[in-house]
Amino acid sequence: xxxxxxxxxxxxxxxxxxxxxxxxxxxxxxxxxxxxxxxxxxxxxxxxxxxxxxxxxxxxxxxxxxxxxxxxxxxxxxxxxxxxxxxxxxxxxxxxxxxxxxxxxxxxxxxxxxxxxxxxxxxxxxxxxxxxxxxxxxxxxxxxxxxxxxxxxxxxxxxxxxxxxxxxxxxxxxxxxxxxxxxxxxxxxxxxxxxxxxxxxxxxxxxxxxxxxxxxxxxxxxxxxxxxxxxxxxxxxxxxxxxxxxxxxxxxxxxxxxxxxxxxxxxxxxx
Amino acid sequence: xxxxxxxxxxxxxxxxxxxxxxxxxxxxxxxxxxxxxxxxxxxxxxxxxxxxxxxxxxxxxxxxxxxxxxxxxxxxxxxxxxxxxxxxxxxxxxxxxxxxxxxxxxxxxxxxxxxxxxxxxxxxxxxxxxxxxxxxxxxxxxxxxxxxxxxxxxxxxx
Numbered sequence: 448x449x450x451x452x453x454x455x456x457x458x459x460x461x462x463x464x465x466x467x468x469x470x471x472x473x474x475x476x477x478x479x480x481x482x483x484x485x486x487x488x489x490x491x492x493x494x495x496x497x498x499x500x501x502x503x504x505x506x507x508x509x510x511x512x513x514x515x516x517x518x519x520x521x522x523x524x525x526x527x528x529x530x531x532x533x534x535x536x537x538x539x540x541x542x543x544x545x546x547x548x549x550x551x552x553x554x555x556x557x558x559x560x561x562x563x564x565x566x567x568x569x570x571x572x573x574x575x576x577x578x579x580x581x582x583x584x585x586x587x588x589x590x591x592x593x594x595x596x597x598x599x600x601x602x603x604x605x606x607x608x609x610x611x612x613x614x615x616x617x618x619x620x621x622x623x624x625x626x627x628x629x630x631x632x633x634x635x636x637x638x639x640x641x642x643x644x645x646x647x648x649x650x651x652x653x654x655x656x657x658x659x660x661x662x663x664x665x666x667x668x669x670x671x672x673x674x675x676x677x678x679x680x681x682x683x684x685x686x687x688x689x690x691x692x693x694x695x696x697x698x699x700x701x702x703x704x705x706x707x708x709x710x711x712x713x714x715x716x717x718x
Numbered sequence: 719x720x721x722x723x724x725x726x727x728x729x730x731x732x733x734x735x736x737x738x739x740x741x742x743x744x745x746x747x748x749x750x751x752x753x754x755x756x757x758x759x760x761x762x763x764x765x766x767x768x769x770x771x772x773x774x775x776x777x778x779x780x781x782x783x784x785x786x787x788x789x790x791x792x793x794x795x796x797x798x799x800x801x802x803x804x805x806x807x808x809x810x811x812x813x814x815x816x817x818x819x820x821x822x823x824x825x826x827x828x829x830x831x832x833x834x835x836x837x838x839x840x841x842x843x844x845x846x847x848x849x850x851x852x853x854x855x856x857x858x859x860x861x862x863x864x865x866x867x868x869x870x871x872x873x874x875x876x
Binding site (some may be wrong): 454455456457458459460461463464465466474476491492493494496497498499500501502503504505506507508510511512514515516518519521590 | 719723727728729730731733735741744745748749750751752756765766767768770771774775778820824829830839840842845854860861862863864865868869871872875876
C-alpha cells in the first residue's frame with residue numbers, strides 16, 4: 448500500500464475523531480509504528496485536533512468544579528468554600544468578641560472624661576466667682592482705706608495748721624437765712640494765713656459759690672470762693688490778710704462777686 | 719484530578735457547549751465527563767493515544783449522546799455551527815466570547831466544503847461514511863476533504 452495514499456485516505460482523521468472500531472484503531476497504530484511518515488502525520492493531525500479544541504476553550508462556571516469535586520469526594524483547593532466558612536466564622540466571632548470590650552472601655556473612658564470635665568468646670572466657675580467676689584471686696588477695702596487715709600492726712604495737715612503759734616480762731620455764726628450754719632476761721636496773725644473750717648455749712652447749689660469776706664476798716668475784702676460738698680474735713684486755705692475786724696460768708700454767683708450781696712450773708716463773726 | 723480539571727475543563731466545556739448548545743446541559747455533561755474519566759482512568763492506555771485526546775473524545779461522545787437522546791432531540795433541532803456560535807456568544811458574552819469567536823473565526827476561514835465536513839465530524843459526531851450517506855457525497859471526497867480540512871486548520875492554528 449502506498450503510504451501517501453494511506454495518509455490521505457482520511458483514516459488518520461477517523462482515528463483521531465474516534466470513529467474507528469478497536470480493530471481499525473490497532474491497525475492504524477501498527478502502521479504508525481512501521482512508517483515514520485504515518486506516525487508524523489498522525490501526530491500532526493492530533494495536534495491540529497487539539498489546537499482546534501483548545502481554540503474553542505470556554506471557562507466552565509466554578510460551581511461545576513465544586514459540585515464535581517464534592518461528588519467525587521475530593522477537595523477542591525481552588526474553591527475551599529466550606530472550609531473558609533468554617534474557619535472564617537470563629538475569626539469573625541473573635542473579632543466580634545473583642546471589639547465590644549474595646550468600645551466599652553473607650554466609652555467608659557469618654558464618660559469618665561466628660562464627668563471629670565463637668566466637675567472641674569463647676570469647680571472652676573466656683574473659684575472664678577469667689578475670686579471676683581474677693582477682688583470686689585479687696586477694691587472696697589482699698590477704697591475705704593484710701594478714704595480713711597485721706598481723712599487721716601487731712602487731719603494731720605489740719606493739725607499742722609492749728610499747732611502753729613499766733614493762731615486766732617474766729618467763730619462765724621449763722622444769720623437769719625441759715626441759723627444752723629456755722630464756720631470757723633483760723634487766722635494766723637503772724638503769717639497772715641487764713642484757713643476755713645466749713646464743715647457745718649449747708650451745701651451750695653452748683654451755679655452759686657460761697658465767698659469769704661474780711662472786713663477791713665469797715666469795708667469787705669475778698670478772701671476767695673469755696674464750695675461745700677462732701678465731708679469737708681480738710682481746712683480750706685483762703686487768701687492771706689494782715690488786718691481784719693470781722694469775717695463773713697455770702698452766697699454769690701459762681702466765681703464770686705466784687706462786692707458782697709448782703710442779703711445772702713450766711714455767717715459772720717467778729718474778732 | 720484537579721490538574722486534569724484545571725488544564726482541560728475549559729477546552730472540554732468549549733467542545734461540549736458547542737455541541738449541546740445550552741449552558742445548563744453543557745455543565746451537566748462536563749460534570750458527567752469528569753466522573754466518567756475519573757472512573758475509567760485506569761482503563762486509559764497511554765499507548766493508545768494522548769490523555770487530552772481521550773478526554774476530548776469522551777466529551778464529544780457524551781455531548782453527542784446527549785443531543786441524540788430523545789428529550790434533547792425534540793427541543794434542539796438547529797444544525798449548523800453558526801447557530802451554535804450565536805448561542806455561545808450570547809451565553810458567554812461577558813467572559814468567554816473572545817475564545818468562542820476565536821474558534822469560529824478559524825472555522826470561517828475554511829472553504830465551505832471543508833468546513834462542512836469538519837463540523838459534521840467534530841460537532842455532530844458523524845463518521846466519514848455517515849456524512850457520505852447522509853449528504854450524498856462520495857466517500858472518497860469526504861475523506862479527502864477531511865484530510866485537507868485538517869491540513870488547512872493546521873496551517874491556521876499552528
